[in-house]
Amino acid sequence: MKIVSDLLTSIEGIQIFYIIGLLIFVVLFIVITIRTMRMPDKEMENIKNSILADGESEEITTSN
Amino acid sequence: MENQKFYYDNKIVKLFILATLVWGVVGILVGILAAAQLAFPVFNFGLEYTTFGRVRPLHTNAIIFAFVGNAIFAGVYYSMQKLLKTRMFSDTLSKIHFWGWQTIIVLAAVTLLAGITTSKEYAELEWPIDIMITIIWVIFGWNMIGTLIVRRVQHIYAAIWWYLATFLGVAILHVVNSFELPISLFKSYSIYAGAQDAVVQWWYGHNAVAFFLTTPFLGLMYYYLPKAANRPIYSYKLSIIHFWSLIFLYMWAGPHHLLYQALPEWAQALGVTFSIMLIAPSWGGMINGLLTLRGAWDKVRDSAALKFLVVGVTAYGMSTFEGPMMSLKTVNQITHFTDWTIAHVHIAGMGWNGGLVFGMLYWLVPKLFKSKLFSEKLANIHFWMSTLAILLYAIPLYWAAVTQWLMWQEYTPEGFLAYPNFLETLTQIVPMYMVRVVAGLLFLGGFLIMVFNLAKTMKAGSFINNEASEAPALVLAGKRNAVKETFHRWMERRAVRFSIWTFVALSIGGAVEIIPMIFIKSNVPTLESVTPYTPLELEGRDIYVAEGCYVCHSQMVRPFRWETDRYGEYSKIGEFVYDYPFQWGSRRTGPDLARAGVIGGPMYKNAAWHYNHFMDPQKMNEESIMPNYAWLAVKNVDVTMTPKKIRAMQTLGVPYEEGYDQKAVADLMAQAQTISDDLKASGIELAPEKQMIALIAYLHKLGRDIMSENAAVTEEHGETAEQPTHEITLLNTPEDLEAGKKLYQANCVVCHGPEGKGIPPAFPSLVDDEWIKGNKPADVYHSIAEGNVAKGMIPYKNMLSEKQITQLASYVLITLHEQNQEK
Numbered sequence: 008m009k010i011v012s013d014l015l016t017s018i019e020g021i022q023i024f025y026i027i028g029l030l031i032f033v034v035l036f037i038v039i040t041i042r043t044m045r046m047p048d049k050e051m052e053n054i055k056n057s058i059l060a061d062g063e064s065e066e067i068t069t070s071n
Numbered sequence: 072m073e074n075q076k077f078y079y080d081n082k083i084v085k086l087f088i089l090a091t092l093v094w095g096v097v098g099i100l101v102g103i104l105a106a107a108q109l110a111f112p113v114f115n116f117g118l119e120y121t122t123f124g125r126v127r128p129l130h131t132n133a134i135i136f137a138f139v140g141n142a143i144f145a146g147v148y149y150s151m152q153k154l155l156k157t158r159m160f161s162d163t164l165s166k167i168h169f170w171g172w173q174t175i176i177v178l179a180a181v182t183l184l185a186g187i188t189t190s191k192e193y194a195e196l197e198w199p200i201d202i203m204i205t206i207i208w209v210i211f212g213w214n215m216i217g218t219l220i221v222r223r224v225q226h227i228y229a230a231i232w233w234y235l236a237t238f239l240g241v242a243i244l245h246v247v248n249s250f251e252l253p254i255s256l257f258k259s260y261s262i263y264a265g266a267q268d269a270v271v272q273w274w275y276g277h278n279a280v281a282f283f284l285t286t287p288f289l290g291l292m293y294y295y296l297p298k299a300a301n302r303p304i305y306s307y308k309l310s311i312i313h314f315w316s317l318i319f320l321y322m323w324a325g326p327h328h329l330l331y332q333a334l335p336e337w338a339q340a341l342g343v344t345f346s347i348m349l350i351a352p353s354w355g356g357m358i359n360g361l362l363t364l365r366g367a368w369d370k371v372r373d374s375a376a377l378k379f380l381v382v383g384v385t386a387y388g389m390s391t392f393e394g395p396m397m398s399l400k401t402v403n404q405i406t407h408f409t410d411w412t413i414a415h416v417h418i419a420g421m422g423w424n425g426g427l428v429f430g431m432l433y434w435l436v437p438k439l440f441k442s443k444l445f446s447e448k449l450a451n452i453h454f455w456m457s458t459l460a461i462l463l464y465a466i467p468l469y470w471a472a473v474t475q476w477l478m479w480q481e482y483t484p485e486g487f488l489a490y491p492n493f494l495e496t497l498t499q500i501v502p503m504y505m506v507r508v509v510a511g512l513l514f515l516g517g518f519l520i521m522v523f524n525l526a527k528t529m530k531a532g533s534f535i536n537n538e539a540s541e542a543p544a545l546v547l548a549g550k551r552n553a554v555k556e557t558f559h560r561w562m563e564r565r566a567v568r569f570s571i572w573t574f575v576a577l578s579i580g581g582a583v584e585i586i587p588m589i590f591i592k593s594n595v596p597t598l599e600s601v602t603p604y605t606p607l608e609l610e611g612r613d614i615y616v617a618e619g620c621y622v623c624h625s626q627m628v629r630p631f632r633w634e635t636d637r638y639g640e641y642s643k644i645g646e647f648v649y650d651y652p653f654q655w656g657s658r659r660t661g662p663d664l665a666r667a668g669v670i671g672g673p674m675y676k677n678a679a680w681h682y683n684h685f686m687d688p689q690k691m692n693e694e695s696i697m698p699n700y701a702w703l704a705v706k707n708v709d710v711t712m713t714p715k716k717i718r719a720m721q722t723l724g725v726p727y728e729e730g731y732d733q734k735a736v737a738d739l740m741a742q743a744q745t746i747s748d749d750l751k752a753s754g755i756e757l758a759p760e761k762q763m764i765a766l767i768a769y770l771h772k773l774g775r776d777i778m779s780e781n782a783a784v785t786e787e788h789g790e791t792a793e794q795p796t797h798e799i800t801l802l803n804t805p806e807d808l809e810a811g812k813k814l815y816q817a818n819c820v821v822c823h824g825p826e827g828k829g830i831p832p833a834f835p836s837l838v839d840d841e842w843i844k845g846n847k848p849a850d851v852y853h854s855i856a857e858g859n860v861a862k863g864m865i866p867y868k869n870m871l872s873e874k875q876i877t878q879l880a881s882y883v884l885i886t887l888h889e890q891n892q893e894k
Contacts, residue, residue, distance in 0.1 A: 025337055025340060025341050025344075027583065028323060028341065028345075028579075028580070028583050029344070031579060032316075032319060032320065032348075035315070035319065035576075036312075036315075036316060039311070039312060039315050039316075040312055043308050043311045043312050044308065046308060051306075051307040051308060052303075054226055054228065054307055055297075055303035055304055055307050056303050057224070057226065057228070058153075058154060058228055058230075058294065058297060058298070058303075059297060059298070059301065059302075059303060
């Protein structure tokens, strides 16, 4: 722990954490959004409907 | 493909539902008791076990972990089995989970009322129970991941990601926040001190809201809302983006609970930014929920279950907009330490959590018992009662918050606080507290109607413990086929890998926030003058913690003029380095105590005052709502633990000299004797070993180390420098006397009584013939203006204008005197 402590103490200006944090988020957000948007719609429909078709629900309204 | 036969475990779901109903009633009842105590202090019953300081943590724990907790488990156990087309992984684990959780709840109730607490909000339970929670939680997670592994469907539906995030999130939070050093079975010290403890605690506190009250409920929403409406969720893509952003962002936002407080700027800024960003994913969830119902609002009209779900999701949207707004520094000024926060959490708790639980139960119970809901009409009555209760709860409290905040910071034209007596700002809002009791009763009434309705439904139906079903076995998915499969789809098929990613997303936020705070020294600048607590003060502090004084009193003066004028110098981060745990508080029901030990400051009260106040706060001031603590004058401090406590403090890094634990008890007794002697001089007999002596010693330590030079008045020479007395002419117009009366009642009755008779000998009568300082107008003016801080008389020249002091002197010498002659 001492090493970690020394290492962190030497960082110039602690604001760096703030910036790193935002950066990580923005990058991940963009990656996830792009990947998600490129998923085929048909597949999404199937998943969405799968929970309703568990042999119990009466009739399903899929008016999407 | 061949179908496999299997049985759903419905019994475990039923058990969790029953527990939800029972603990729900208990939790709400305790909440009503707490509300009643704030409106009418007699409801503290004069018993140590039932004072507000202990009842309030019981209420929060009962609602969050008992009522909401059991409801989550009921919802998760039912939906997981259905979604994954399999029985839960292990019946034994399910059973241990259920009974273990109920045992924890009972132990929590007993220990909290007994005053066994760590004082960290929503994590008050002591270390043995913390360990039990960890074990039971791991069992829950084990059972859940096991079920994922034996599932019969390829795809893991959105609801389950949220359940997994819940499991991981709570596990991380609980473990990190519960690091404590045990002293005995019932007592431990947090290993973090002061500002660090505060950061860890509110990182926990905020994320307990996230991972116990938000993520599991979003999971429930993604299953029960589509099921109840019989329509698929609006957008599955939105649910993916919403999931990852929400779990990533939440972990960073904790410091928004500590704005303007003794915390480095960067940490505050981090908290604010991420809180604002949180609006987006939260609203993503709300929109996805509400749009699921588009074109199906006729169904909502006919179904109480759907109505509750809609109100729940709407309340979620409101709270998650309000929360980020409350993180803006300017708004936070108003909302922090006032009832705003209380209103905010109840919209979320009663609206979002309550609404979702009620909606789920109205749908699930008939389903499980293969019957129809006994009465849709009663369910609708419940719906309207509970919606009305939420409004009746929240609106008065918002009103109370704004009123009190305005009063706290109002100044007279002369530049003095308009309401220097804190109690005046509280008396103003006590009527709102009475309305709150009514709101609580209304909510309870609705809840009981639901219990009746569900009980009838259960009776009419037939319940099958093990419900038969069949589904084809899961074909093991091969290696990722990069062409055909998207990345997320591939990842979520593998439950374990998915969990690891979730864990990583969660950890980054916590780590960035906490690690620098704990390891970087420059974040906690030390103050030379701050010394460790003496053994007596340390014992007093433990009593302060055990009684839950922090529930009503903050110890954090924010850097606003209206706070420093009222309490004294603003709090510095270095003052708290020996505070295990920190005691900053979150709601100021009573005045801030951070400067209670600053002699000559506005908050200082002498030992005799504290004695009288603890014995009966309402005798000192009829309108006070502080509970009495008379048993503190009966119970003794347990000094057998003192050496061990000193050693524990040394382990944590408090610089007591080597071998001090051996001398600690002697020091403790010596210091206690001086306070006991001081009380005796005021005619109060209190043996030095009594708990109240230790508590007084602690209160007198608060803020004393940083007492600024000019305010420093030694106890021996209590009086501030002699001012030449100039002649005073009494003001005898009715207006002046009326103004004098108002000032007297606001500021003086606590010590001198409404008729001026005082509590001799500690607090002199102002209407007899004996005068310490003389009864010429100039003498009385001087007594009021300059005070005698050592004896307990406050110097009012810094709080009141010359005119006001003259009015007071006139009121004392004219009105009070005449009244007394007449009798």
